[in-house]
Amino acid sequence: MEFKDIATVSGKPGLYKILKPSRSGVILESLDDKKGKMVVGAAQRVSLLSEISIYTLTEEGATSLKEVLIKIEKEFEGDTGLEGADKDEYQAFMKHILPEFDADRVYASDVKKLISWYHILRKECPEVLEEKPEGDEAKDDESEKDKS
Incomplete structure (x- = not known):
């Protein structure tokens, strides 16, 4: 994994692994023990750690x-x-x-x-x-x- 594969979501704690884009946004997986997945839409601000x-x-x-x-x-x-x-x-x-x-x-x-x-x-x-x-x-x- 690299910094360009890891993101943060405004208003949400923690870091997320970028899995893949979807029609409505991007699919992320939390970098914690739960490994929960979520779709983040265009309304939420996603920042790559590399940026x-x-x-x-x-x-x-x-x-x-x-x-x-x-x-x-x-x-x-x-x-x-x-x-x-x-x-x-x-x-x-x-x-x-x-x-x-x-x-x-x-x-x-x-x-x-x-x-x-x-x-x-x-x-x-x-x-x-x-x-x-x-x-x-x-x-x-x-x-x-x-x-x-």
């Missing part, structure tokens, strides 16, 4: 969610220590992981959601948190095209 980024104060203005999650995995290996944390602890955690993040636009609730997603990914599809050399991603893209 989500975090605001920064750099020239680019943002860093991809994938980069941040891989950095968290590399440094913490599953133990973030943020269960029951307060707003200041979430902000300090984010400052540690991504020193150039924009504290005015990235709220503690966003960091809490980021940590929640990290734990879901680590449990359900840890392979997406592995850092791949740049060349390997291009090879993966090529092998996907070959399968088509």
